[in-house]
Amino acid sequence: xxxxxxxxxVGAALAVVPLLGVSNVTLNFLVVALMTALAGQGWNILxxxxxxxxxxxxxxxxxxxxxxxxxxxxxxxxxxxxxGLGIAGGALVAAIVGGLTFRSGLRGSYFALVTLAFAExxxxxxxxxxxxxxxxxxxxxxxxxxxxxxxxxxxxxYWTILAQVVIALIVTRLxxxxxxxxxxxxxxxxxxxxxxxxxxxxxIKFHAMVISGAITASAGCFYVQYFLFIDSGLxxxxxxxxxxxxxxxxxxxxxxxxxxxxxxxxxxxxxxxxMMTGEAPGLDLVVYGCVLVLIIGFAPRGLMxxxxxxRSRLMRPALFAKVDHG
Amino acid sequence: MAExxxxxxxxxxxxxxxxxxxxxxxTAQEGRITALIGPNGAGKTTLFALISGFLxxxxxxxxxxxTDVTNEPPHRLARRGIARTFQVVQPxxxxxxxxxxxVGAHLRHPARKAAIASAEHVGRELGLGAMLDQPADxxxxxxxxxxxxxxxxxxxxxxLLLDEVLAGLNPSEIRDIVPVIRGLCWRxxxxxxxxxxxxxxxxxxxxxxxxxxxxxxxxxxPAQVAANPTVVEAYLGHxxxxxxxxxxxx
Numbered sequence: 303x304x305x306x307x308x309x310x311x312v313g314a315a316l317a318v319v320p321l322l323g324v325s326n327v328t329l330n331f332l333v334v335a336l337m338t339a340l341a342g343q344g345w346n347i348l349x350x351x352x353x354x355x356x357x358x359x360x361x362x363x364x365x366x367x368x369x370x371x372x373x374x375x376x377x378x379x380x381x382x383x384x385x386g387l388g389i390a391g392g393a394l395v396a397a398i399v400g401g402l403t404f405r406s407g408l409r410g411s412y413f414a415l416v417t418l419a420f421a422e423x424x425x426x427x428x429x430x431x432x433x434x435x436x437x438x439x440x441x442x443x444x445x446x447x448x449x450x451x452x453x454x455x456x457x458x459x460y461w462t463i464l465a466q467v468v469i470a471l472i473v474t475r476l477x478x479x480x481x482x483x484x485x486x487x488x489x490x491x492x493x494x495x496x497x498x499x500x501x502x503x504x505x506i507k508f509h510a511m512v513i514s515g516a517i518t519a520s521a522g523c524f525y526v527q528y529f530l531f532i533d534s535g536l537x538x539x540x541x542x543x544x545x546x547x548x549x550x551x552x553x554x555x556x557x558x559x560x561x562x563x564x565x566x567x568x569x570x571x572x573x574x575x576x577m578m579t580g581e582a583p584g585l586d587l588v589v590y591g592c593v594l595v596l597i598i599g600f601a602p603r604g605l606m607x608x609x610x611x612x613r614s615r616l617m618r619p620a621l622f623a624k625v626d627h628g
Numbered sequence: 629m630a631e632x633x634x635x636x637x638x639x640x641x642x643x644x645x646x647x648x649x650x651x652x653x654x655t656a657q658e659g660r661i662t663a664l665i666g667p668n669g670a671g672k673t674t675l676f677a678l679i680s681g682f683l684x685x686x687x688x689x690x691x692x693x694x695t696d697v698t699n700e701p702p703h704r705l706a707r708r709g710i711a712r713t714f715q716v717v718q719p720x721x722x723x724x725x726x727x728x729x730x731v732g733a734h735l736r737h738p739a740r741k742a743a744i745a746s747a748e749h750v751g752r753e754l755g756l757g758a759m760l761d762q763p764a765d766x767x768x769x770x771x772x773x774x775x776x777x778x779x780x781x782x783x784x785x786x787x788l789l790l791d792e793v794l795a796g797l798n799p800s801e802i803r804d805i806v807p808v809i810r811g812l813c814w815r816x817x818x819x820x821x822x823x824x825x826x827x828x829x830x831x832x833x834x835x836x837x838x839x840x841x842x843x844x845x846x847x848x849x850p851a852q853v854a855a856n857p858t859v860v861e862a863y864l865g866h867x868x869x870x871x872x873x874x875x876x877x878x
Contacts, residue, residue, distance in 0.1 A: 479740055480740070481734045481738050481740070481743070484727070484730055484731055484734055484743075485731065485734065487720070487723065487727075488720055488723075488731040491720035491721060491722060491723060492718050492719070492720055492721075494682070494714075494718060495714065495718035495719070495720065495779070496720075496731060497682075497701075497702045497703050497706075498680065498682075498702060498706060498711070498712050498714070498718075498780070499706060499711070499731050499732040499735060499779060499780070499782075499783055500703050500706030500707050500732075500735040500783055501703055501731070501735075502701075502703045502704075503703070
């Protein structure tokens with residue numbers, strides 16, 4: 303299949319990067335970019351394909367992160383198992399949020415606000431609950447063994463997050479080509495029309511939410527293993543909710559590669575702006591903001607969408623020729 | 629007579645103080661075209677929404693294939709074989725014609741290959757073959773009406789509810805699509821249609837129900853209904869029938 307082949311080519315190309323002798327700084331940049339991409343890939347399933355714009359994907363990222371950390375630190379659970387349970391926990395939170403919001407028929411901005419509220423409730427709860435370490439946060443003990451899902455080399459971390467991203471790319475592609483995906487897009491385009499054709503819109507959105515939550519949670523699980531620290535602001539803060547929706551929107555909502563491209567661009571811009579402006583505090587954010595405005599202004603459907611538009615403009619003369627002959 | 633495929637039994641629907649559908653009963657016989665006519669605001673589209681499950685009746689029951697389907701959600705009714713088109717067409721605007729029809733085709737064909745084949749087949753059948761790769765929002769009004777029909781047809785329905793598929797079409801486009809609708813009926817699909825284009829109702833429908841102000845005011849063969857004074861007055865106003873009758877007598 304063409305789509306899957308493209309994913310494997312991109313994955314292989316990215317996999318050789320650490321072998322090219324890049325610096326640790328660059329590798330660190332790429333690890334964080336890939337982690338952001340993964341959070342965005344989760345958002346993209348629900349928001350990009352399903353049209354349900356969540357402002358609270360931190361709820362899933364944070365849950366994945368906390369479960370991975372707390373199970374290891376307080377209950378001595380193996381890191382790999384904790385990682386898996388973290389993903390399951392994210393899916394469970396998504397099922398609860400999705401069940402409540404979709405069952406009660408919340409759409410559009412109401413849905414966005416309720417997801418934001420859920421993330422905030424979790425953030426505040428985590429900042430006072432003893433089990434999460436409350437305001438102090440939770441520190442995972444340094445234990446550089448594969449069994450503890452910690453690695454000596456940054457490259458190994460890089461390959462771990464890359465593998466997660468590639469799996470998420472494949473999942474996205476499989477959804478795109480399945481009945482579930484066709485119906486999910488139909489719900490995005492016109493919910494009533496989809497229902498009239500036999501689509502159980504509530505169930506479709508619910509399942510998309512669960513998959514979405516699981517993928518974004520897996521980014522949170524990785525975060526903990528990489529930084530070995532989590533607190534309520536990092537786990538459930540609005541920063542990750544925004545990054546999760548910004549990367550697909552910049553890269554192209556409802557496209558397989560949108561979040562990955564978006565994450566590299568957004569993260570690259572952030573770093574570039576900082577390098578350009580040097581010491582002046584906050585100036586990098588101004589540059590960053592301006593470029594974002596330009597991208598959204600000129601390619602409202604993201605970079606992938608802009609590319610498709612540009613390509614169809616080139617193909618249009620051919621289309622007219624076909625019509626004339628017909 | 630055999631049991632009708634669809635039986636609406638004394639159904640009412642209230643919106644606050646407005647009784648949009650008031651104690652209406654009607655039936656649709658299997659394999660036939662039944663028309664539902666009436667002036668604007670008579671409650672025709674509301675009645676369709678009740679039959680297809682988008683609205684719940686305040687009172688009364690709806691039976692389909694001999695089972696009570698009152699209060700079933702619309703997606704489940706679609707699975708049972710009831711498909712509807714919308715008066716204001718509802719395409720999936722950003723998708724191509726093929727992808728639009730595919731949404732409906734997936735209902736009976738879970739596998740992608742079979743669903744695409746079925747969607748393309750339905751598209752060609754409705755004269756959309758050349759436009760399968762075109763985005764739905766680039767279609768003409770007539771094209772959109774055909775697409776609306778194609779989507780519903782792709783779900784392989786037993787009962788098809790057509791809400792003004794001819795509205796907004798010019799006479800030659802109507803001439804093109806009338807045989808398509810008749811062809812569906814010959815294939816064994818039972819059709820209930822809301823229509824304002826009387827010429828089409830007269831040539832297509834075998835039985836007509838007339839709705840005015842939420843009530844059923846007449847039913848019968850098309851010719852009978854058209855000659856019914858109550859029906860004429862519902863459309864043209866009180867006293868119109870006698871004036872017309874007088875004019876004819878002169």
